[in-house]
Each structure stands twice: as structure tokens, then as C-alpha cells.
Amino acid sequence: MTPGPTRVPDRVLRAGAVPMIHHRTPEFSQALIDVLDGMRLLFGTDGDVLPVHSTGRGAMEAAIGNLFSPGDELLACCNGKFGAMWASIAESYGVVVHRISIEWSQSVDPADIHAAFEHHPEISAVAVTHCDTATGVLNNVAMVCEIARKHDALAMIDGVSAVGGVPFAFDAWDADVAVTATQKCLMCSPGLSFVALSNRAWKATERATLPRSYWNFQAIRETLNAADAETPGTAPVHLVLQAQEALATVLAEGLDDVFMRHESMARAVADWAAARGLAQQCPDLRRFSPTLTVLAVPPEIDPRAIKKAMRERGILIAAGLGPYRDSAFRLGHMGDIRLADVRRTLEALDAVLTDLRAKTPVPVGGG
Ligand SMILES: Cc1ncc(COP(=O)(O)O)c(C=O)c1O
Missing domain, CATH: 3.90.1150.10 (Aspartate Aminotransferase, domain 1)
Structure with missing residues (x-):
């Protein structure tokens, strides 16, 4: 009954307790495709979903590294430990961060976002946590996306504690980046994350100059789109197999x-x-x-x-x-x-x- 890592059902454990499948085989490609198709349904998108080989925090860091250049300005909604985490990761990469909603006991207030854009018109993205696991808040991410759109900024959502347990509508909200990980509502072992990206986010990856290598989104997309979908390096095979089973269970329910x-x-x-x-x-x-x-x-x-x-x-x-x-x-x-x-x-x-x-x-x- 902890908020993650959550209990892994037996059938999911068993799916990951099988002899190794090499990650450059049609069997593994199919598992990867099934998982990414399932994640599209959970994120509510027809667009790209990428696997990121790390827990959720790594996927957040990967999103910052792929979308920003030093000196870019990010608005971070910090009403909780994980909202504040967006801010500290971005700052560690040389992104200029404007913090709002720093009071953990309150939901993100649209007036604060509007005011921040008024004072800092150069803000190019807004980061928010859907459910902050420190407080139990469910922030109104649809509202955050709507305001970001008005200001031509990207909307970035940490959905680690929400996706798979709460309706998520990436395309309908017109969101740009959403991150989640396997160890919460996806009821798998920790160690694998997913990132959904809009076309605007892909454009930002072309402009961005922050360093990225292992988590280069463009390289990950390229290998996924190969004749046999794969990942640039070795994939966490058993985690992918667990996620395939977990998603099948979720979709069957x-x-x-x-x-x-x-x-x-x-x-x-x-x-x-x-x-x-x-x-x-x-x-x-x-x-x-x-x-x-x-x-x-x-x-x-x-x-x-x-x-x-x-x-x-x-x-x-x-x-x-x-x-x-x-x-x-x-x-x-x-x-x-x-x-x-x-x-x-x-x-x-x-x-x-x-x-x-x-x-x-x-x-x-x-x-
Ligand atoms: C809302 C939220 N975001 C991000 C993270 C960080 O993810 P991880 O611990 O998977 O690196 C967590 C972890 O609990 C979380 O609850």
C-alpha cells in the first residue's frame, strides 16, 4: 500500500521471469511494439511514445536535456516534491527556472501562471506534476496546457504517479511532453520509463543544444522506426516483458x-x-x-x-x-x-x- 514501487502481480512477475530474449530479435521487437502501443492508450495519444531506460527521474532529466538550451526559461509549478524536482533538474542543466506555486498545500493556480508569463515573456515551457506523490494533489494539467498554448510555450507533465490510474488525454489537452514510469500504476518493477512527445516537442529537440547521448530522443525514435523496432543499446528486456503483460492486464480490465x-x-x-x-x-x-x-x-x-x-x-x-x-x-x-x-x-x-x-x-x- 505504498505509493510506489507498487505490488507486482504474479502474472507480471512471471512474464519477466523467463529465459533471456535477445533484444535484436523479432520476438523482442514485438514486445516493444505492444508496450508502446499500450502506453499510447494510457497517455491518450496517437503520437510518439519512447522508452527511456531509467526510473521516472531519469526520464524527466532526459526531457530537459533534449528540449532545452542553456539560458532557456522554464516555468516550474512547484507545489510538491516532484514539481520542485522539475525545477532542480532543469537548473542543474543551466536552464533559467521561474518557480511558482511553491506552497505544497495548494493546487496550481492559473493566475500564477498567467502572471509569470507577463513578467517573463521569454518562458518557453511550463512543467507541472499531474499527481504529486508528496501531497496527493491532482493538478489541473489540462488548464496548464491551455495556458501554455496561449503563450506558445511547451507543456511538460510528470505523470509518474498518475498515468494508468487516472484518465490522461495527451492529444486532447494538446500537451507536449508527458513522463511516466513502470513502478506505480503500471505495477511492474522499477527501471523503465516512457515519454510521450508532441510535434512541437520534436521541433524543440532540433533547436535544443544541451548535451544528450544515452537519452537522445531522436536516436531512440530512429531505432524504434527501423524495420524491426529496437532501442539504440541493450534494452531492459525483462522489464519490457513485464510491461507487456501489465498493459495487457490493464487493457483486459x-x-x-x-x-x-x-x-x-x-x-x-x-x-x-x-x-x-x-x-x-x-x-x-x-x-x-x-x-x-x-x-x-x-x-x-x-x-x-x-x-x-x-x-x-x-x-x-x-x-x-x-x-x-x-x-x-x-x-x-x-x-x-x-x-x-x-x-x-x-x-x-x-x-x-x-x-x-x-x-x-x-x-x-x-x-
Ligand atoms: C510524481 C513523481 N515524479 C517523479 C518521481 C521520480 O521517479 P523515480 O523515483 O521513478 O525516479 C516520483 C517517484 O516517486 C514521483 O512520485
């Missing part, structure tokens, strides 16, 4: 049903929390992600004690991140997780919270 399952798990957690007077860590967010919930811990209880007690009951949950390290815990409900897993977790949490409250010393003078 049906994307709409998958999204509804995620919604119903989030609702079950929210109702449970409300019934017990437990608050969301960031109650003012405009929209919460169906893929995870970040709950504030009652002040008398240490979140680490909750995590430890849950672990002793065989259930892994995650601690709060950044400023919420000591005040929150995070429940992932994404990928292979089902409502029955959520119910079992909430029952265990009830027992754990009761135990921990019973052990909390009554303050002097208290009743």
Missing part, C-alpha cells in the same frame, strides 16, 4: 474500469478518514488524486509508529515527505491494488490507531 477502481479506492479511504475525524494533510487542494491519499496524523501519535505497527501486521504504508515527514502518512492505492486491499488496510489502521492511542500517556491535568 478496461481503462474506464481501472480508473473507476482507483476512484472507488480513494473514496473508501476518504470516507474512512472523514468518519474518524482524520484530516487530509493538505485539505485545501482543489482536487485529490485517486492514486494515493496523504493523511495528517493525530498530533498525539508519531507517524513512524503507525508505519512500524502496520508493517508488523504485514502492510507497508509510506511516511510523509518533506515538510510532512513528521505529520503525515501516505497510502498508495494504485496499480494492482483492489478495494479489498484497501478495506483490509483500513481495518488494520483502525486497530493500530486504537493501540497507539491507548499507549499515549494522558497529559498531566488531563482527564
Whole structure:
């Protein structure tokens, strides 16, 4: 029940536990094609989706390296750890970063984006996180894309904790870059990411001068378009096979049903929390992600004690991140997780919270 890496179903594990297939064979090409076709459905695009051999952060870095030149200006929506990550990666490459929405407890505000473009008309791209795994926000990425379009800037979306669990409409939103990784809603082992790119993004790769080699998007596209689709170097074969199986599982369940399952798990957690007077860590967010919930811990209880007690009951949950390290815990409900897993977790949490409250010393003078 962590927000990633998530549980890998047996059939996905088994798909990756087979004798090696050489990566320059028709069998592997077919697996790669199946995976990229499946990812197109998850991203909601008819355009290019590339594999990037790394976890999500590497794919974000690859996007920066392929699309920018030193001194280019990026607007980064920083309402969470991963929004801030876009900013720090870009800065490390010599991109000039303008940070907005730095308050983690708030959703990205369109007025801030408009104001940033007014003050910095040279901004050439806006980066945003769809679901920030630190807060549970689901940012309005359609709105971000719309504003970026008006200003002729690229819209770049980190969909690592959202794609596959939340409807994603790359083409309909007219987005330019979207990134996701295998270890969250895709319920595979970590180590492989995907990037969706618009035609405008491809044009930007032609102008961009930042160094790129291993993650050169143009080189990756060239090998994918060869007679037998392949990758420039050795591919993470077993991860691709896992992803092929995971995507087949997701598509067999049906994307709409998958999204509804995620919604119903989030609702079950929210109702449970409300019934017990437990608050969301960031109650003012405009929209919460169906893929995870970040709950504030009652002040008398240490979140680490909750995590430890849950672990002793065989259930892994995650601690709060950044400023919420000591005040929150995070429940992932994404990928292979089902409502029955959520119910079992909430029952265990009830027992754990009761135990921990019973052990909390009554303050002097208290009743
Ligand atoms: C929203 C989001 N973006 C980016 C990342 C970084 O991805 P990775 O850990 O796969 O490198 C994570 C990781 O948890 C994430 O949750």
C-alpha cells in the first residue's frame, strides 16, 4: 500500500521471469511494439511514445536535456516534491527556472501562471506534476496546457504517479511532453520509463543544444522506426516483458474500469478518514488524486509508529515527505491494488490507531 514501487502481480512477475530474449530479435521487437502501443492508450495519444531506460527521474532529466538550451526559461509549478524536482533538474542543466506555486498545500493556480508569463515573456515551457506523490494533489494539467498554448510555450507533465490510474488525454489537452514510469500504476518493477512527445516537442529537440547521448530522443525514435523496432543499446528486456503483460492486464480490465477502481479506492479511504475525524494533510487542494491519499496524523501519535505497527501486521504504508515527514502518512492505492486491499488496510489502521492511542500517556491535568 505504498505509493510506489507498487505490488507486482504474479502474472507480471512471471512474464519477466523467463529465459533471456535477445533484444535484436523479432520476438523482442514485438514486445516493444505492444508496450508502446499500450502506453499510447494510457497517455491518450496517437503520437510518439519512447522508452527511456531509467526510473521516472531519469526520464524527466532526459526531457530537459533534449528540449532545452542553456539560458532557456522554464516555468516550474512547484507545489510538491516532484514539481520542485522539475525545477532542480532543469537548473542543474543551466536552464533559467521561474518557480511558482511553491506552497505544497495548494493546487496550481492559473493566475500564477498567467502572471509569470507577463513578467517573463521569454518562458518557453511550463512543467507541472499531474499527481504529486508528496501531497496527493491532482493538478489541473489540462488548464496548464491551455495556458501554455496561449503563450506558445511547451507543456511538460510528470505523470509518474498518475498515468494508468487516472484518465490522461495527451492529444486532447494538446500537451507536449508527458513522463511516466513502470513502478506505480503500471505495477511492474522499477527501471523503465516512457515519454510521450508532441510535434512541437520534436521541433524543440532540433533547436535544443544541451548535451544528450544515452537519452537522445531522436536516436531512440530512429531505432524504434527501423524495420524491426529496437532501442539504440541493450534494452531492459525483462522489464519490457513485464510491461507487456501489465498493459495487457490493464487493457483486459478496461481503462474506464481501472480508473473507476482507483476512484472507488480513494473514496473508501476518504470516507474512512472523514468518519474518524482524520484530516487530509493538505485539505485545501482543489482536487485529490485517486492514486494515493496523504493523511495528517493525530498530533498525539508519531507517524513512524503507525508505519512500524502496520508493517508488523504485514502492510507497508509510506511516511510523509518533506515538510510532512513528521505529520503525515501516505497510502498508495494504485496499480494492482483492489478495494479489498484497501478495506483490509483500513481495518488494520483502525486497530493500530486504537493501540497507539491507548499507549499515549494522558497529559498531566488531563482527564
Ligand atoms: C510524481 C513523481 N515524479 C517523479 C518521481 C521520480 O521517479 P523515480 O523515483 O521513478 O525516479 C516520483 C517517484 O516517486 C514521483 O512520485
